Structure formats: structure tokens, C-alpha cells
Amino acid sequence: MKVRFAPSPTGKLHVGNVITALRNWLFVRQHGGTFLLRIDDTDTARSTKAYEDGIRTDLTWLGLTWDEEARQSARFDVYDKARDRLIAAGLLYPCYETAEELDRKRKIALSRKLPPVYDRAALALTDAEKAAFEAEGRKPHWRFKLSGKRVAWKDLIRGEQTVDTASMSDPVLIREDGAYLYTLPSVVDDVDLGVTHVIRGEDHVTNTGAQAEIFEALTGGTRPEFGHFPLLVGADGETLSKRIGSLSVESLREQGVAPLAVLSLMARIGTSDPVEAVDNLDALVAGFDFGKIGRAPARFDPEDVRRLDAQLLQHADYAAIKPRLAALDCDLGEAFWLAVRGNLAKFDDVSLWARVVQGPIEPQIDEPDFIATALGLLPTGPYDETSWSSFTEAVKAATGAKGKGLFMPLRKALTGQEHGPEMKSLFMLIGPDRAAARLAGTTA
Numbered sequence: 242m243k244v245r246f247a248p249s250p251t252g253k254l255h256v257g258n259v260i261t262a263l264r265n266w267l268f269v270r271q272h273g274g275t276f277l278l279r280i281d282d283t284d285t286a287r288s289t290k291a292y293e294d295g296i297r298t299d300l301t302w303l304g305l306t307w308d309e310e311a312r313q314s315a316r317f318d319v320y321d322k323a324r325d326r327l328i329a330a331g332l333l334y335p336c337y338e339t340a341e342e343l344d345r346k347r348k349i350a351l352s353r354k355l356p357p358v359y360d361r362a363a364l365a366l367t368d369a370e371k372a373a374f375e376a377e378g379r380k381p382h383w384r385f386k387l388s389g390k391r392v393a394w395k396d397l398i399r400g401e402q403t404v405d406t407a408s409m410s411d412p413v414l415i416r417e418d419g420a421y422l423y424t425l426p427s428v429v430d431d432v433d434l435g436v437t438h439v440i441r442g443e444d445h446v447t448n449t450g451a452q453a454e455i456f457e458a459l460t461g462g463t464r465p466e467f468g469h470f471p472l473l474v475g476a477d478g479e480t481l482s483k484r485i486g487s488l489s490v491e492s493l494r495e496q497g498v499a500p501l502a503v504l505s506l507m508a509r510i511g512t513s514d515p516v517e518a519v520d521n522l523d524a525l526v527a528g529f530d531f532g533k534i535g536r537a538p539a540r541f542d543p544e545d546v547r548r549l550d551a552q553l554l555q556h557a558d559y560a561a562i563k564p565r566l567a568a569l570d571c572d573l574g575e576a577f578w579l580a581v582r583g584n585l586a587k588f589d590d591v592s593l594w595a596r597v598v599q600g601p602i603e604p605q606i607d608e609p610d611f612i613a614t615a616l617g618l619l620p621t622g623p624y625d626e627t628s629w630s631s632f633t634e635a636v637k638a639a640t641g642a643k644g645k646g647l648f649m650p651l652r653k654a655l656t657g658q659e660h661g662p663e664m665k666s667l668f669m670l671i672g673p674d675r676a677a678a679r680l681a682g683t684t685a
């Protein structure tokens with residue numbers, strides 16, 4: 242079994258690409274096959290090395306490892322051979338219409354309420370007419386001659402599918418400037434590199450109709466299995482491409498979210514499984530099933546990534562998180578992590594609590610008399626599990642304050658914050674010296 246993830250290096254990877262990569266990856270890891278990373282860079286004008294490097298960085302960060310790599314721009318000779326075979330078989334023919342001429346034909350067809358399908362006028366050109374176009378300086382583009390029959394396949398996700406090639410224009414495979422469009426190289430590579438399953442978004446269903454016939458022409462009948470899943474849409478139902486910049490993998494990484502927050506969402510979005518934080522890829526592999534993917538567009542909401550990220554943090558072990566704590570200069574030990582992890586909406590929030598524990602922070606004192614009394618009752622260290630309750634019991638007995646009236650002024654004086662982790666834990670971590678200084682109103 243071999244699958245491929247085939248991004249074009251003409252932009253940054255975004256959440257829509259992630260879902261394609263992940264579904265291929267989960268499927269092939271479940272079955273023990275090969276994951277091919279194919280760089281679709283036939284558009285040499287728009288493809289860049291920087292985008293290509295970005296794709297590798299993003300996949301590596303996500304943990305979506307690949308077993309093999311191919312690059313289309315290194316394979317033009319293979320495509321040329323396929324082109325020549327198709328021309329020899331009479332299945333690839335030169336066309337000389339300009340973009341304006343084609344547009345005019347389309348408009349005429351539409352005004353007659355006919356489908357705007359290419360009329361194949363070029364098939365009737367004589368050699369003399371072609372020579373005349375060439376003499377004018379026109380260069381041909383090349384179209385693949387569809388059979389006009391119905392193409393059928395059993396889609397891994399959509400079930401029985403048919404595409405009526407009679408309702409389609411013969412696809413252009415090669416542009417006037419000789420550049421290959423995506424359609425032919427993709428099929429040639431799938432054949433040549435032994436791809437067994439093509440899993441991609443449903444924007445490619447019509448392509449599959451045409452590509453199935455190209456497979457037929459090149460192999461005499463063998464073609465991969467196909468699976469097409471619904472596209473992602475924004476929370477408001479519009480396509481994601483409009484806001485794609487903010488939904489790039491790079492920007493998610495820069496926001497500090499964990500890769501598994503992204504993958505947990507992408508593995509389950511639009512499926513019958515509940516979306517929940519999963520802290521390892523193996524669990525996602527085990528639960529993957531094409532049968533669970535629904536037919537409706539999947540709604541993507543960036544808030545869901547943040548929610549899952551917070552869920553992952555709330556359950557993260559100290560050992561697993563230690564390197565990230567160290568990178569932020571916030572590794573204050575396991576007790577610290579266990580005390581604060583439940584209060585993090587995002588990982589970077591940990592630096593606030595590291596500062597609360599280590600100082601300096603400015604205490605917030607609204608009731609100086611109350612806090613002065615508390616200072617007089619502050620136990621000497623070292624503090625343990627019981628120190629906070631014995632301290633607050635003593636303050637309560639001396640002042641009569643209870644509930645919020647007791648705890649809020651103490652929390653604000655000791656942490657400078659109105660909310661946060663349990664005071665019992667923070668109190669131990671802050672320790673007697675800093676607690677005394679803060680209750681005395683000093684920045685510490």
C-alpha cells in the first residue's frame with residue numbers, strides 16, 4: 242500500500258492541507274504502507290524553495306513522517322514520454338484557440354443554454370491549418386480526448402461514484418508555453434511510483450473522472466483506489482481560502498499550540514467521532530476509519546484548536562512538558578507544573594504563574610488592616626500541604642472574615658491576581674519569605 246501527500250509549494254501549508262496529509266498518513270500507518278511526500282512543483286514560476294522547506298518543517302512539527310519523497314520538477318522526462326505515448330495513441334491533441342476565443346465559445350454555448358463544453362474544433366484541423374497557426378506564431382496547448390463515457394468507481398468515502406465525461410471539456414494537459422498542468426504528471430507519478438490509494442478533497446472528484454481515463458490510457462486498466470472527503474469550511478460556512486493566512490500551520494505553531502491539538506481536531510472533524518484531545522498519534526491511527534467520515538462540509542473553527550490545546554495542557558505530564566517549560570525558562574519543577582496546568586488557556590500563560598511563584602510581582606492590597614493582621618499570623622516555613630489551611634483558619638478566627646471575604650484579599654495580596662491555581666499549592670511554592678514581603682506590600 243502506498244499513499245501520497247502532494248502539496249504544491251506555492252504557499253504555506255494550511256489546515257485544509259493538514260487534513261489531507263493526516264487522512265493519508267493515518268490510513269497508511271494503520272495498514273503498514275508507504276507515505277510518499279510528492280512536491281507538485283510543475284508550476285516553476287510560482288513554486289519556491291522557501292515554501293517547499295516550509296512544507297517539510299510543518300510536517301515534521303506535526304509528526305507526520307514520510308517514507309519517500311519525489312519532486313515533479315525532476316521528472317519532466319518521464320512526463321514527456323507519457324505525453325508522446327498519448328499523442329501517438331491519438332488521445333492528446335493540439336489546440337490553437339486563444340483564451341478570448343475560448344471565452345467567446347463558452348458565452349455562445351451558455352446563451353444557447355448549452356453546457357459550456359469545449360467543442361473539439363481542433364480535432365478537425367488539417368495539417369495545413371495547423372501549419373498556418375504556427376506560422377502566425379501561435380503555440381498549441383494540448384487536450385486529452387475524453388471517451389464521452391461514464392467513469393465509475395467505488396469511492397472509499399463517497400461510495401459508488403460516476404462522472405459523465407460527455408459533460409466535461411477535454412482537459413488541457415499542457416499549456417501553450419509547454420508547461421504541464423497538474424493532471425497528467427499526477428497520474429504518471431501515481432502509476433510510476435506505485436501509488437495504490439489516492440485520498441484527497443472532493444474538489445478533485447471531477448478530476449478523478451478525467452484522470453481515470455488517463456490511467457486507462459497509460460496502464461490499460463490499472464488505477465488506484467480513490468477516496469474524496471468533504472472540504473473544510475469556516476465556522477460561518479464560507480470556504481477557508483479567504484482567511485488561509487491565519488490558518489497556516491506556521492501561524493498555529495507560532496501561537497504556541499501543540500501539534501496534537503491540531504491533529505486531534507483534524508482527525509475527527511467532520512466524522513462521527515467526538516472531537517476531543519488525544520495525546521498520542523497511535524490512538525488517532527487506531528481510531529481512523531473512512532466509514533466515519535461524513536458527507537457534509539466540515540466546519541473549522543480556530544477556537545476548537547485552542548480548546549483542545551488547553552485540554553492537552555491540563556493533562557500533560559511533567560516529563561512530557563519539561564522541555565517546553567525549559568524553553569520558556571519556566572521549569573520550576575513538577576509540583577509547580579501540577580499546580581498550574583489546569584489554569585492554562587494556552588501554554589505561554591505558564592510564564593505568568595512562574596512569575597507569581599518566583600516574583601517579582603506587585604501585591605494588590607485593597608484592605609490594608611486586614612492584610613496587616615494576616616501578616617502577623619503568617620506561619621514560618623517551610624510550608625507543607627497543611628500550611629495554607631492553618632494560616633487561613635488563623636486569619637478567619639482573628640478577623641471573622643470567611644469565604645470570598647477571607648480568600649480574595651489574601652489571593653490578591655499574595656499573587657497580584659484575582660484568579661488562578663489553588664492557593665494551597667501556590668502558597669507552598671511562593672514560600673514564607675516572599676509571602677511575608679507581599680503581605681507587607683512590597684514588590685517581591
Ligand code: GLU
Pocket residue numbers: 247248249281423427440441445
Ligand atoms: N498538488 C495537487 C493539489 O494540491 C494534488 C492533488 C492530488 O492529491 O491529486 O491539489
